Amino acid sequence: MLLEIENLTKVYRTGVRANGGIDLSIESGEVFGLLGHNGAGKTTLVNQVVGLLKPTAGSIRIDGADMVADPGLARRLCSFQAQSQVPIDGLTPRQAVELVGQLRGASKADVRRRRARLVDALELGEWLDIDAARLSGGVKRLVAFAMAAVAPGRLVMLDEPTNDVDPVRRRLLWQQVRALADEGAAVLLVTHNVVEAERSVDRLAILDGGLVIAGGTPAELKAGLGAELRLELVIDPQAPELPVSPFGRPVVPVGNRLMVGLPTDAAGPAVAWAESLQRAGTVEEFTLGPATLEDVYVALVGGLEVRPTEMEESFDASAA
Amino acid sequence: MQALRSYRLLVTWQALRKKAYLPLMMAVQTLFSLGIVLGYPLLFPSLDRVTIYLIATGAPAISMVSVGLVALPQTVGEAKTEGSLAYMRSLPVPRLAYLVADLTVWLAIVVPGVVLGVLVGAWRFGLDLQVSPLVVPAVLMVALTATCVGYALASVLPYMLTVIITQALVVFVFMFSPLTFLPEKLPAWLETIHRLLPIQAMGEVTRGTIAPNEFPLPPGAFLTLAVWCVLGFAVTYAAMTRRA
Numbered sequence: 001m002l003l004e005i006e007n008l009t010k011v012y013r014t015g016v017r018a019n020g021g022i023d024l025s026i027e028s029g030e031v032f033g034l035l036g037h038n039g040a041g042k043t044t045l046v047n048q049v050v051g052l053l054k055p056t057a058g059s060i061r062i063d064g065a066d067m068v069a070d071p072g073l074a075r076r077l078c079s080f081q082a083q084s085q086v087p088i089d090g091l092t093p094r095q096a097v098e099l100v101g102q103l104r105g106a107s108k109a110d111v112r113r114r115r116a117r118l119v120d121a122l123e124l125g126e127w128l129d130i131d132a133a134r135l136s137g138g139v140k141r142l143v144a145f146a147m148a149a150v151a152p153g154r155l156v157m158l159d160e161p162t163n164d165v166d167p168v169r170r171r172l173l174w175q176q177v178r179a180l181a182d183e184g185a186a187v188l189l190v191t192h193n194v195v196e197a198e199r200s201v202d203r204l205a206i207l208d209g210g211l212v213i214a215g216g217t218p219a220e221l222k223a224g225l226g227a228e229l230r231l232e233l234v235i236d237p238q239a240p241e242l243p244v245s246p247f248g249r250p251v252v253p254v255g256n257r258l259m260v261g262l263p264t265d266a267a268g269p270a271v272a273w274a275e276s277l278q279r280a281g282t283v284e285e286f287t288l289g290p291a292t293l294e295d296v297y298v299a300l301v302g303g304l305e306v307r308p309t310e311m312e313e314s315f316d317a318s319a320a
Numbered sequence: 321m322q323a324l325r326s327y328r329l330l331v332t333w334q335a336l337r338k339k340a341y342l343p344l345m346m347a348v349q350t351l352f353s354l355g356i357v358l359g360y361p362l363l364f365p366s367l368d369r370v371t372i373y374l375i376a377t378g379a380p381a382i383s384m385v386s387v388g389l390v391a392l393p394q395t396v397g398e399a400k401t402e403g404s405l406a407y408m409r410s411l412p413v414p415r416l417a418y419l420v421a422d423l424t425v426w427l428a429i430v431v432p433g434v435v436l437g438v439l440v441g442a443w444r445f446g447l448d449l450q451v452s453p454l455v456v457p458a459v460l461m462v463a464l465t466a467t468c469v470g471y472a473l474a475s476v477l478p479y480m481l482t483v484i485i486t487q488a489l490v491v492f493v494f495m496f497s498p499l500t501f502l503p504e505k506l507p508a509w510l511e512t513i514h515r516l517l518p519i520q521a522m523g524e525v526t527r528g529t530i531a532p533n534e535f536p537l538p539p540g541a542f543l544t545l546a547v548w549c550v551l552g553f554a555v556t557y558a559a560m561t562r563r564a
Contacts, residue, residue: 012564050410054563071563075412087404090337099333103326103411133340 008058033204106151198293227261330421353437376441377527378500388466396474468552475559518548
């Protein structure tokens with residue numbers, strides 16, 4: 001394994017426990033997703049790997065070398081796109097990407113070649129020589145990605161790389177994320193966008209309250225849900241009470257929606273049940289489809305009524 | 321070798337990032353010098369010879385101190401808030417190279433104003449300054465100490481506190497620091513405080529090298545600056561390399 005994290009724990013001086021004993025490993029050539037809500041401990045974890053934060057306990061190894069003891073080596077081996085916008089006002093994307101590539105130790109010629117390839121692949125050409133202060137948030141995000149990818153380390157960590165990026169360029173970005181792994185890097189992708197993660201990662205871990213609560217490939221995690229189908233009901237806000245599923249499967253409310261897990265052979269009765277609810281006015285509309293990673297996520301993390309915005313984003317992304 | 325390459329790239333990075341307001345900053349701090357040289361005679365129409373020399377040599381000192389202790393901490397505090405420092409810290413760049421590169425850019429902002437301030441002062445008052453060759457290390461030392469101490473302030477304090485303290489420093493530097501007057505004019509307690517702070521030594525070193533015939537260079541002044549410079553640098557470096 002390229003990256004091996006064992007029992008990683010971070011307790012801030014304020015007493016807040018951000019990571020509570022995380023075990024993770026990532027192989028070269030793999031895109032690994034780290035999913036979780038805001039505050040789940042994802043950013044704390046990547047900041048520890050790159051040496052910006054010191055773990056309270058546990059170990060981080062890359063190729064067997066201790067990153068906690070040698071944060072300088074960690075920075076050489078990891079390239080990193082932070083969650084916040086990269087502060088490059090005053091620089092053009094060309095200058096920012098090429099300077100960072102050289103600061104990461106690559107030769108000027110290599111940096112130019114890779115910068116040109118990334119700018120083409122992400123269709124950033126028209127902004128190449130414009131001051132970053134005049135770029136939109138999405139374009140800046142893509143430039144930040146190019147800065148992390150221009151001279152990638154053995155491990156590339158991307159913290160919410162698609163935030164603010166338009167749907168078309170998101171696809172281009174995912175292709176480049178995959179290209180990094182194909183070139184041999186391990187990619188650690190931090191996101192709360194479950195739908196995108198399902199399409200893009202080889203394996204993932206779901207983080208909640210600073211702990212890994214599930215891990216595996218998207219298929220393994222979905223198999224663990226025990227429901228091949230998902231019935232999604234949009235509840236009438238005026239409905240006096242939530243419908244009770246006759247299928248005995250996980251029923252999870254998300255905002256004004258109800259997610260019902262089903263085995264494949266229950267498809268017919270489920271549609272009939274949903275139609276009866278629609279006729280009774282309890283349900284406005286419904287959809288039946290294969291279970292997704294999102295269902296796994298919702299079933300595991302649960303309690304999303306209080307945090308509906310993130311799921312809205314996931315739905316928006318799936319619609320896009 | 322690697323550190324030198326990083327240094328060169330980081331100077332380019334910082335200069336490009338500041339380029340929009342770099343000329344403005346240089347202009348503003350040059351105006352500091354000019355304002356003092358041209359403004360004091362308006363306040364006090366009849367100035368004696370010593371005062372004239374104090375103003376002509378104090379103006380460049382004030383401009384260096386005010387950039388180092390006011391403009392720099394505010395800008396560095398802003399950079400800290402917007403995440404510049406954290407981003408740079410995530411790159412495989414020696415911390416020292418980053419700090420020295422940033423200080424280089426700041427020195428480049430300070431020096432032109434100092435030169436122009438001295439020239440205008442000499443012209444305005446018709447002074448025949450016998451500038452000592454020591455003026456080069458003196459100006460570099462004063463500017464470096466001011467920037468290092470300012471950097472340390474911004475590195476250690478939260479941004480809002482940095483802004484408030486630097487505002488207070490403006491008044492302290494302009495009105496109550498022996499840069500355009502001699503320390504004997506101060507009340508005894510303030511004179512004692514200034515013996516410990518670096519500002520008085522900055523004034524002594526500046527006037528002692530720009531007008532050595534008028535003002536002797538106190539033997540300990542360079543040493544005082546060196547101590548403050550190292551202290552400021554060490555605090556900044558420690559804050560920069562610390563992992564929370």
